[in-house]
Amino acid sequence: MTRTADRAPLVELSGVGKHYGNVRALEGVSLRVHAGEVTCVLGDNGAGKSTLIKIIAGLHQHDGGTLALEGEATRLSSPREALDRGIATVHQDLAVVPLMPVWRNFFLGSEPRKGTGPFKRMDVDLMRRTTRAELLRMGIDLRDVDQPIGTLSGGERQCVAIARAVYFGAKVLVLDEPTAALGVKQSGVVLKYVAAARDRGLGVVLITHNPHHAYLVGDRFVLLKRGATVGNHERDGITLDELTRQMAGGNELDDLRHELQRD
Template sequence: MSAHTAPGPQAGTTLVKLTDVSKYYGNIRALQGVSLEVTAGGITCVLGDNGAGKSTLIKIIAGLHRHDAGTFEIEGEETELANPRAALDRGIATVYQDLAVVPLMPVWRNFFLGSEPTRGRGPFRRLDVELMRETTRAELLRMGIDLRDVDQPIGTLSGGERQCVAIARAVYFGAKVLVLDEPTAALGVKQSGVVLKYVAAARDAGLGVVLITHNPHHAYLVGDRFVLLKRGTMAGSHTRDSITLDELTRQMAGGSELDELSHELERVAESGRDTSAGTPAGPPSDSASDRDDTTR
């Protein structure tokens, strides 16, 4: 995949669209009737707890799995991706939570991992190390990432910095759609903020971003659309101007189920207080009676 030099799609153009997509593994329903839209210069957040179907959705978009029902469109063309390479060729780059990096290799080597440029021919062909160093430094700076030394092992960077390198790499190699799998899950508050800053930078560069997360606060900071998944089905789909952070958090936490649980807990607490208040004082214990007899 070559570096992206041509102008990207116009902002607002639909890049990826899933309509009523379902996926089954034998008798197990992993996804059913899920729809989402990813536009150039927009961030679509997919929220859900563990087991909600987020991983299955990622695998369909990334070309790892094929959907069993519904339609999957890329730039208006209905398609089925045969493998992750086909997704990359169509401009869909996925950055997984565990990151495909080699910790002991330098930053520049990881930036070009699997796509290393060379110079010379035949037996004189070799890696173009200088080009990779300079390109890595320039592309990171363009995304606002100022690394002191691109020769340092990528394993010495913080988790947030490694995520940012992966985002810059996807942008450089011509991604139109960037899928991010829980990029802030294992990070602290400060590092999460750094990553979200570069997620917004990718959006501002014209990419369509799919942000997978279980954190509604992070999603609401950068998101334009929100798709909520629950047990493989859609629990909600909202635009930013149609939902507040409090309501998004409430729906993410369980919505009506949470209200029912709250009422149930209140009833249990009130029942406990009533029982305690209405319990008459019992007769003196045997030991107290014995003491009285001894005194007499």
């Protein structure tokens, strides 16, 4: 994806650290998120991925390094401020109400209203039409936007969340392990909409422990281990095999293989 050389990244972390008392959750982590690109953050459990998400989403503040949005150093004080600055985070445990219809979840917390005074009420027709139209724009053709969102597959719910973020003007979309609990086919559906969001000009941060999923859509790859960066690559600079090897432990895996070999 081409971009102007002088355009500041939508999000840039430089040497960011976060400590909880004596526990080091992150130390010296750097990454860049450009419009129209997917930055993949890979790591096993305990690598620091969740802490990184919380800093970008405004849940926690970093205590080392800098966080810049479009070239401006900042400290996000809340998720609402992050959202107002164009950062939408889709967590692994999607914030949906399963028994409510798809259109109601699409506008949850931001319902348009019509009428005045005591006659003011939610504009249900507008929400239904808009939800269907926006999902179709992302290539999502649901059978019925009136069906409870809990009846959708996990992949379909992820896709609704992505379309919602795009509709409400997100510049940066942070996805927390969107394919972790999905099968191959549903994972492919989600990755297709990740690419669609990228092609709409959003900067996407894809958190995952699956290098194969990351390599399908990623432009940049940041590998974390125990809160530190152990790899930072652009797509042209690394193969899937090498990315998988680094994700699996690299030299540590080679040492283990030698230890386990039969005499």
